[in-house]
Amino acid sequence: MPKIIFAANTDWYLYNFRYALIHQLREQGFDVALVSPPGEFAVRLQDAGFRWQPWILRRRSVAPWMEFISLLDLVRIYRREQPDLVHHHTIKAVLYGSLAAVWAGIPGVVNSISGRGYVFQGGDWLARVLQLVVSPLYQRVMQRNAAAVIFENQADQDYFSEQRFVSPSRAWLIEGVGTDPQRFAPTPEPPAPVIVLMAARTLWDKGVGIFVEAARILRERLKVRMVLVGGPDPGNPASLTPNMLRAWHREGIIEWWGWQHDMERIYAQAHLIALPTMYGEGVPTALIEAAACGRPIIASDISGCRAVLQHGHNGLLVPPNDPYTLACAIEELVLDPARRMKMGAAGRQVVLERFTHEKINRATLQVYQHVLEAIKIG
Numbered sequence: 341m342p343k344i345i346f347a348a349n350t351d352w353y354l355y356n357f358r359y360a361l362i363h364q365l366r367e368q369g370f371d372v373a374l375v376s377p378p379g380e381f382a383v384r385l386q387d388a389g390f391r392w393q394p395w396i397l398r399r400r401s402v403a404p405w406m407e408f409i410s411l412l413d414l415v416r417i418y419r420r421e422q423p424d425l426v427h428h429h430t431i432k433a434v435l436y437g438s439l440a441a442v443w444a445g446i447p448g449v450v451n452s453i454s455g456r457g458y459v460f461q462g463g464d465w466l467a468r469v470l471q472l473v474v475s476p477l478y479q480r481v482m483q484r485n486a487a488a489v490i491f492e493n494q495a496d497q498d499y500f501s502e503q504r505f506v507s508p509s510r511a512w513l514i515e516g517v518g519t520d521p522q523r524f525a526p527t528p529e530p531p532a533p534v535i536v537l538m539a540a541r542t543l544w545d546k547g548v549g550i551f552v553e554a555a556r557i558l559r560e561r562l563k564v565r566m567v568l569v570g571g572p573d574p575g576n577p578a579s580l581t582p583n584m585l586r587a588w589h590r591e592g593i594i595e596w597w598g599w600q601h602d603m604e605r606i607y608a609q610a611h612l613i614a615l616p617t618m619y620g621e622g623v624p625t626a627l628i629e630a631a632a633c634g635r636p637i638i639a640s641d642i643s644g645c646r647a648v649l650q651h652g653h654n655g656l657l658v659p660p661n662d663p664y665t666l667a668c669a670i671e672e673l674v675l676d677p678a679r680r681m682k683m684g685a686a687g688r689q690v691v692l693e694r695f696t697h698e699k700i701n702r703a704t705l706q707v708y709q710h711v712l713e714a715i716k717i718g
Contacts (some may be wrong), residue, residue: 516623518700526634
């Protein structure tokens with residue numbers, strides 16, 4: 341059976357978003373290896389029997405010599421392992437991994453694009469400068485004959501095609517990473533007061549500040565508990581500090597519960613879910629999990645969120661960066677429990693039809709088979 345390497349800029353990403361896929365591949369006899377910078381989740385992956393290797397990578401670094409070391413380290417890993425196929429996740433893994441595969445003579449490359457993010461959707465000067473650097477790199481690494489590029493939503497696929505980063509013949513649309521509908525299953529609503537949950541890394545880009553401002557507005561209007569679940573991400577320049585999160589918690593604006601492992605238990609405690617992210621997402625896993633649990637969702641009206649949320653059907657879409665409209669949407673559902681129940685049931689059905697691990701993993705395996713067949717023909 342083929343050997344496949346999964347590479348990402350964090351072990352957290354591999355554990356939280358790709359565990360179901362790598363487990364299925366191993367069950368089918370594939371030789372699976374994992375590559376990322378070290379962290380606590382690497383231990384969990386190894387405890388589960390997966391082969392993991394450390395990658396020298398500093399996510400916040402822009403020093404050329406350090407970036408070159410990261411690239412050479414990945415080349416070293418690929419040359420030693422000689423996989424048939426490598427699957428890259430997150431921007432640095434896509435860029436450096438694709439170049440490393442060329443230098444190491446690895447013909448099979450799959451790149452996953454989980455949103456355009458700040459670089460291509462931020463409007464400030466830094467984003468524009470980064471675009472000038474990143475755009476030619478994307479054009480270079482995604483034009484290989486055997487490469488396939490997986491997009492999570494149609495808007496991102498169209499954008500990358502228009503920018504000529506990827507040929508339409510190599511682009512695949514797979515909506516997110518899926519979820520387990522048995523683990524994330526509907527439960528009855530808990531007693532009042534209503535809990536509005538935001539589950540995300542605590543980044544400004546994810547809309548944490550918008551969520552907090554909406555909480556300030558709602559504090560004057562109705563009794564509701566605004567709960568933030570997720571931890572800071574020190575490797576991301578948009579991360580909030582723990583002190584800031586604790587200050588909001590002490591002030592009583594929000595409740596900060598930190599990072600939680602058993603998210604199915606957390607969703608069961610909530611009445612509805614909010615994700616006021618500021619930039620385009622791939623397909624937010626938190627929204628899929630919440631919908632699977634039968635909870636209505638409120639999210640920004642941007643690509644990715646729209647893939648899961650049908651306005652008025654299983655939740656409400658609101659403009660990004662608009663805390664007042666977010667507060668009004670929350671108030672609308674807080675005061676209408678019957679509508680929450682109807683939307684929650686509709687969301688569960690959306691997940692069963694489109695977002696289960698079974699469906700997403702099957703589509704991903706088809707991409708692998710396509711790339712491996714192209715290698716044989718070539």
